[in-house]
Amino acid sequence: MESSVVEKPESGAAASSFTKSLLLGEIHEEMVFPWPEPDAEEQRKVRDLNAKAREIGDSIDHRQVEEDRWIGDDNIARLGEAGLCGLYVDEKYGGQGLSQTGYARVFETFAQIDATLSIILGVHQSIGYKGIHLFGTDEQKERWLPDLAAGRKLAGFALTEPEAGSDAYHVRSRAVQQPDGSWVLNGEKRYIGNGSKGDVFTAFARAEVDGKDRHIALILEKGMDGFEVGERFDTMGLRGNDLRRLYFNDVRVPAENVLGEPGDGFHIAMSILNNGRIGLGTGSVGAAKKLIDLTIDHVSERRQFDQPIADFELVQEKIGWMVSYLFGLESMAYLTCGLADAGVEDYSLESAICKVAGTEFLWYAANRALQLAGGEGYMKDHPYEKILRDIRIFPIFEGANDVMRCFIALSAMKPVGEKLSGLGNIGLGDPIGSIGVLADYAAGRVKRQVAPESISMAHPELEKHADAVSEQVRELAAVTEGLIREHKKDVTFKQLQQKRLADAISDVYAQVAVLSRVTAIFADQGVEPSGQERYIADSFCRRAAGRVRSQLRQMERNDDDRMTAIAKLAYKRGEYGYSLFTD
Ligand SMILES: Cc1cc2nc3c(=O)[nH]c(=O)nc-3n(C[C@H](O)[C@H](O)[C@H](O)COP(=O)(O)OP(=O)(O)OC[C@H]3O[C@@H](n4cnc5c(N)ncnc54)[C@H](O)[C@@H]3O)c2cc1C
Numbered sequence: 001m002e003s004s005v006v007e008k009p010e011s012g013a014a015a016s017s018f019t020k021s022l023l024l025g026e027i028h029e030e031m032v033f034p035w036p037e038p039d040a041e042e043q044r045k046v047r048d049l050n051a052k053a054r055e056i057g058d059s060i061d062h063r064q065v066e067e068d069r070w071i072g073d074d075n076i077a078r079l080g081e082a083g084l085c086g087l088y089v090d091e092k093y094g095g096q097g098l099s100q101t102g103y104a105r106v107f108e109t110f111a112q113i114d115a116t117l118s119i120i121l122g123v124h125q126s127i128g129y130k131g132i133h134l135f136g137t138d139e140q141k142e143r144w145l146p147d148l149a150a151g152r153k154l155a156g157f158a159l160t161e162p163e164a165g166s167d168a169y170h171v172r173s174r175a176v177q178q179p180d181g182s183w184v185l186n187g188e189k190r191y192i193g194n195g196s197k198g199d200v201f202t203a204f205a206r207a208e209v210d211g212k213d214r215h216i217a218l219i220l221e222k223g224m225d226g227f228e229v230g231e232r233f234d235t236m237g238l239r240g241n242d243l244r245r246l247y248f249n250d251v252r253v254p255a256e257n258v259l260g261e262p263g264d265g266f267h268i269a270m271s272i273l274n275n276g277r278i279g280l281g282t283g284s285v286g287a288a289k290k291l292i293d294l295t296i297d298h299v300s301e302r303r304q305f306d307q308p309i310a311d312f313e314l315v316q317e318k319i320g321w322m323v324s325y326l327f328g329l330e331s332m333a334y335l336t337c338g339l340a341d342a343g344v345e346d347y348s349l350e351s352a353i354c355k356v357a358g359t360e361f362l363w364y365a366a367n368r369a370l371q372l373a374g375g376e377g378y379m380k381d382h383p384y385e386k387i388l389r390d391i392r393i394f395p396i397f398e399g400a401n402d403v404m405r406c407f408i409a410l411s412a413m414k415p416v417g418e419k420l421s422g423l424g425n426i427g428l429g430d431p432i433g434s435i436g437v438l439a440d441y442a443a444g445r446v447k448r449q450v451a452p453e454s455i456s457m458a459h460p461e462l463e464k465h466a467d468a469v470s471e472q473v474r475e476l477a478a479v480t481e482g483l484i485r486e487h488k489k490d491v492t493f494k495q496l497q498q499k500r501l502a503d504a505i506s507d508v509y510a511q512v513a514v515l516s517r518v519t520a521i522f523a524d525q526g527v528e529p530s531g532q533e534r535y536i537a538d539s540f541c542r543r544a545a546g547r548v549r550s551q552l553r554q555m556e557r558n559d560d561d562r563m564t565a566i567a568k569l570a571y572k573r574g575e576y577g578y579s580l581f582t583d
Helices: 018-022 040-058 062-068 073-081 100-113 115-128 130-135 138-149 265-301 313-341 348-378 384-391 401-424 460-493 495-525 528-556 560-573
Strands: 155-158 174-177 183-192 200-209 212-221 227-232 244-253 258-263
Touching: 018 348, 018 401, 018 460, 018 495, 040 073, 040 100, 062 115, 062 384, 100 115, 100 265, 100 313, 115 130, 115 138, 115 155, 115 200, 115 265, 115 384, 130 138, 130 200, 130 212, 130 258, 130 265, 155 183, 183 200, 183 212, 200 244, 200 258, 200 265, 212 244, 212 265, 258 265, 265 313, 265 348, 265 384, 313 348, 313 495, 313 528, 348 384, 348 401, 348 495, 401 460, 401 495, 460 495, 460 528, 495 528, 495 560
Parallel strands: 155 200, 174 200
Antiparallel strands: 174 183, 183 244, 200 212, 212 258, 227 244
16 A cells, blocks of 8 residues: 655644554654653652542442442542542642642542442542533632532533433533523433532533534533432442433523533533543553452462462463553553643543553453452452443443544544645545534644654664554554545445554554653663563563554455445344244
8 A cells, every 4th residue: 555645744833642643654752752750749649649548448338339329428528528529629729739640540549449439539520520620710610619629519420311322412402591691401411420419510502602503511500490300220330329310491500600612512521521531541440450459369369170270371361461451551541641741732532542442451351350250250249240340331431432433543534634635635524523422522633743653762672662663653554544545535434444443543552652661661770670561561562563463454354344234134134033943
């Protein structure tokens, strides 16, 4: 395939997104090297907060929380008093003022303690009041943040509706502006966390703004006339999460409760979710660490065939996979936090990558951990079955992973489409528009700057892997260009190719993150004493490179047409239809 031609950059412009530049064949290594070192002062604060989180977490009976179906208002109050409900909120509003990295580290701890605890606190801070923090006026911040940061009030995030899940752009709730500037809201939401416990909700609706059908973000408060908390859902896991329907019947919302500008509601929703997704990535890191620790204990103690099961190769392969993959995932997640903390304009793709990779890894890791626990794993007096039930929702909420994959691929393809439209009149238009839910979110143009096509900032001892990554980036760029030239606008329907592209991008990003991290480790403690990290990094990069090669091969040769044809036949039959026996 023809390789890509790099267009002249806008002078002086820096790349706005590391990952979006990859498909152009550009590696903006200055964005990912050197490894982001956390602030020492903040580290101390984080250690303190983590100790408090563990103390409170250990005092809670998390099985009882499942029975009670709530963590307890007293525990929320304790978490609030310990500073754990306002982690990133400015100190002037009573928060801890943590960076993204600091926030992620505390959330790792929550996830290690219990998934329900981390989701209640995640709904509260990652999405519930994040909009007020990001888009609120000073008055709105002063009014709501102190109580929310102190845990005196809980927040929720109300986007999903019965007819609008993944396609959240098409919510049906509607707000109509009144002559006095207030808004009257009608509609219904479902699956809303902290439903009956929340005092403040960021809710989204459609609204006519300047004659156009747009979205609006509204801050709703418990007790508003017409704001009704509905039935609770009975869930497979996260049973302590108070998941509810919400009904809005002519709720009058004062103008001062509008978040951001009317019309910007969808952008606000997507910006908040972007942030939440990193949390799921780093939360998955925390939960996976706990699983690995549990599993190592179990396989070391459990003896069968006169030896610890830990000594069987098939067991070792599972543990080796968990440890090495977690090393890669942890590197990606904290590199992404570093991008956010460094003020990088657009980390939407990296964040989505961490969510997809993290939540799927955690699911497979939990499954394998349960397998290694044998029959005990299936028992309620052991932790695995609860973990498995609790985390099953992670790949579905905050952007179903398949939708996220399309988002990653199409967003990364967009700059290539723009480049090609300049060169050869092969415009993609707005590819992301095909998944309306994300359209607004990814609309910004990628700023361009000439960047090397190779990695030069990795430690010389890692040169082999750095070269391999550079080669993968060149191939990815070429394959993407070929894909767009072949399918033009129809590339937006080629979801299977998008999935392969997204997974390949994810694995390239993971390798870069590992190289950056290990380069820093070598600089810090020397190459010789870093043998274990080097070995794990080496193993991770080999496997990840293998996966990239395999995805690229399958982009050329696959049986996609057969699979989609079989699915369509099955839809026509309306059943499996090939049974050996008739009943
Ligand atoms: C425990 C829990 C907590 C939640 N908390 C909240 C909350 O606090 N606030 C809130 O607003 N919402 C919340 N949600 C809702 C959650 O975000 C949605 O369930 C999620 O967005 C998926 O929407 P859906 O359930 O309607 O599934 P659908 O949109 O119907 O999707 C179902 C499946 O269809 C496939 N699919 C859909 N679209 C595409 C596509 N374009 N391409 C390929 N495949 C596709 C995917 O496999 C997807 O998993 C929660 C849900 C649960 C279960």
